Amino acid sequence: MSMTATDSEHVLLDVRDLNVSFDSPDGVVEAVRNVSFKLDQGRTLGIVGESGSGKSVSTQSIVGLVQGARISGQARFDGRDLLMLAQPELRAIRGPGIAMIFQNPMSCLHPLYPVGWQIMEMIRAHQSVSRSQARLRAIELLGQVGIPRPDVRVDDYPHQYSGGMLQRAMIAMAIALNPRVLIADEPTTALDVTVQAQILRLLRHIQEQFGTAIIMITHDLGVVSEIADDVMVMYAGRAMEQASREALLRRPRHPYTQGLLRSRPQADSLGRALTSIPGQPPSLIAGARGCPFQPRCTQAISRCATDMPPLAVLAADGNDPHRSACWLTQAEDAP
Amino acid sequence: MIAYLLRRAAWGALVVWLVATLVFVVYFAVPRDVARLIAGRQASEETLAVVRARLGLDQPLIVQYGRYLGRLTKGDLGESFITQEPVTTIIARDIPVTASLAIGGAALWLLLGISAGVVAAARPRSRIDRAITAVALFFYSMPSFLVGQLLLFFLFFQFYLAGIELFPPGSYVPLSEDPLQWMRFLILPWLTIALVTGAIYARLTRGAMLEALGEDYIRTARAKGLSERRVILRHALRSSLSPVVTQFGIDIGSLLGGAIVTEVVFGLPGLGREVVQAILKQDLPVIIGVTILSSALVVGANLLVDLLHAALDPRVRV
Ligand SMILES: Nc1ncnc2c1ncn2[C@@H]1O[C@H](COP(=O)(O)OP(=O)(O)OP(=O)(O)O)[C@@H](O)[C@H]1O
Ligand SMILES: [Mg+2]
Numbered sequence: 001m002s003m004t005a006t007d008s009e010h011v012l013l014d015v016r017d018l019n020v021s022f023d024s025p026d027g028v029v030e031a032v033r034n035v036s037f038k039l040d041q042g043r044t045l046g047i048v049g050e051s052g053s054g055k056s057v058s059t060q061s062i063v064g065l066v067q068g069a070r071i072s073g074q075a076r077f078d079g080r081d082l083l084m085l086a087q088p089e090l091r092a093i094r095g096p097g098i099a100m101i102f103q104n105p106m107s108c109l110h111p112l113y114p115v116g117w118q119i120m121e122m123i124r125a126h127q128s129v130s131r132s133q134a135r136l137r138a139i140e141l142l143g144q145v146g147i148p149r150p151d152v153r154v155d156d157y158p159h160q161y162s163g164g165m166l167q168r169a170m171i172a173m174a175i176a177l178n179p180r181v182l183i184a185d186e187p188t189t190a191l192d193v194t195v196q197a198q199i200l201r202l203l204r205h206i207q208e209q210f211g212t213a214i215i216m217i218t219h220d221l222g223v224v225s226e227i228a229d230d231v232m233v234m235y236a237g238r239a240m241e242q243a244s245r246e247a248l249l250r251r252p253r254h255p256y257t258q259g260l261l262r263s264r265p266q267a268d269s270l271g272r273a274l275t276s277i278p279g280q281p282p283s284l285i286a287g288a289r290g291c292p293f294q295p296r297c298t299q300a301i302s303r304c305a306t307d308m309p310p311l312a313v314l315a316a317d318g319n320d321p322h323r324s325a326c327w328l329t330q331a332e333d334a335p
Numbered sequence: 336m337i338a339y340l341l342r343r344a345a346w347g348a349l350v351v352w353l354v355a356t357l358v359f360v361v362y363f364a365v366p367r368d369v370a371r372l373i374a375g376r377q378a379s380e381e382t383l384a385v386v387r388a389r390l391g392l393d394q395p396l397i398v399q400y401g402r403y404l405g406r407l408t409k410g411d412l413g414e415s416f417i418t419q420e421p422v423t424t425i426i427a428r429d430i431p432v433t434a435s436l437a438i439g440g441a442a443l444w445l446l447l448g449i450s451a452g453v454v455a456a457a458r459p460r461s462r463i464d465r466a467i468t469a470v471a472l473f474f475y476s477m478p479s480f481l482v483g484q485l486l487l488f489f490l491f492f493q494f495y496l497a498g499i500e501l502f503p504p505g506s507y508v509p510l511s512e513d514p515l516q517w518m519r520f521l522i523l524p525w526l527t528i529a530l531v532t533g534a535i536y537a538r539l540t541r542g543a544m545l546e547a548l549g550e551d552y553i554r555t556a557r558a559k560g561l562s563e564r565r566v567i568l569r570h571a572l573r574s575s576l577s578p579v580v581t582q583f584g585i586d587i588g589s590l591l592g593g594a595i596v597t598e599v600v601f602g603l604p605g606l607g608r609e610v611v612q613a614i615l616k617q618d619l620p621v622i623i624g625v626t627i628l629s630s631a632l633v634v635g636a637n638l639l640v641d642l643l644h645a646a647l648d649p650r651v652r653v
Contacts, residue, residue, distance in 0.1 A: 060554075065557055065558060087563070091560045091562065094557070094560035095559055095560035100555075102551060102554065102558075104551060107552065108552055109552055109555065110570055110573070111552070111574075112574060112648060112649065121559065121569075122559040122561075125559060125560055125565075157650070159649070159650050173559070
């Protein structure tokens, strides 16, 4: 996530000032506000936050998968701004450029088509290969992600797979075209702990093998500590803190991140449940003033209720920029 | 799956048997002098006795019922009281008309209904969606004989006045003789059936499509980089077919009813018209024959629908 110019050629995906809002009966829902992040080749960016913080919307909107939203900002990929592309151009990128794995594998595959067919369909949408070639590739992929007897299971329907196998199949599909970016949106949330660990290992293995850049969305700091190089903590559609994994885990600066870390079960590095910060989830309706975390923040000062702190680079962390959107941390670091 | 189908088939046979028994009860067991019905009002007591003996009406009811079922299982539906023709002959003559009407009408209603629903759901709340919804509501709330009359008025009568015989009613040409003429004479009756019922299917398909389009696997399909056309036709429509097939199973029964009305409106020489005349003339064997046949057809069609369900959904195929 370095900002220096020399690194910029390794930057694969560069999102700047992303804003996504929806019209709703209660007013405009600002699901993502001024979010910027970068993703380097072969690296993993973890996006952490509780439910509704805008993790999915901020990633899905850049590949045009969010419908009925107003989107502004920039998302440079391969020298082009994804937000300016027409659907056909974007479609060509979905898959070979940026592939996705979603949260709930049981509902993310079409129940009426065989698993292998669904992988073949993806291959054949982007490459002119014959049906039998695509089938062989699908079998190979299923084998690669650890499906036993892939030449048989390729013809199974999703309901014949277990949850963990379905997520592996989703991963097989996502890596079918050797994507440069893999967005994994809570890929392990629906799975039990041992399967979670296997899936994370599989993703790391894929990254080592193919140099894939990964965005790992999670509400679980345990997952972040396992796999991420850089971390963005989101709250109410905003980036609250951005840092390298080491910096973030060693010295979290934002009160929200501190709360997340405290509420994390220590014994089990894959534990879930980050909901123990007291208070209500924030409203995303436009027009609210101040810091969205202020009502739940134990360290809030009067200014927090009226002004939103900018996401500022903290001087203390030198050339590995550690950013935090909090008046307190910014005051601490003021010279 | 095989066991399931056998069970369904057994149920179907039971239903047909129940229907057969019911018509027997309604027409023979209730106090009504069938012999007089046949012989006419002026017939002497001797004549009536002869008729009764010939038809076995002098036997106890249970014996009559046994003979009736016995003939049914041999496929013998008796003879018309009026023309003495075997009922099976009458049915064999009329059924191509009714089958052409019903199958063509159903095909057209599925085609119109499903495609209208898909087009509407592809752009929800757009102008085309609203237009389709409005047209569907219009036909949905109209009785089919009225639709038939309107079609006749606008597509036949108006042209007829101008000296063009476009879609004349009252004629039928077998498909094997001249497919074009066959279509020409059936197109208005087909539309009559299709517009009314198709309206239901447009609404049903639209609803099922909108639901399917909100599913997670549609997002996956889009994330795979598929074209929107493929997402809609191969993914969303595929899931929407099951509710449509279920509804179709329900509608097969009313399809025959609709065919009767339509045949009468358009003067088509089919089973429907036959049975209406038979009711007017109290020609019991014809009424009974057609009733039993249609119940068997509905049962058979529902069995087909079950098979179709299994073909559509791998989770049903066990
Ligand atoms: N199509 C939509 N219309 C209106 N609001 C939406 C829409 N999609 C998402 N939102 C809102 O945007 C906010 C962010 O949603 P998002 O799915 O990005 O959260 P998330 O961080 O991924 O949460 P989770 O961990 O539950 O997946 C939520 O409040 C959600 O209600
Ligand atoms: Mg999400």
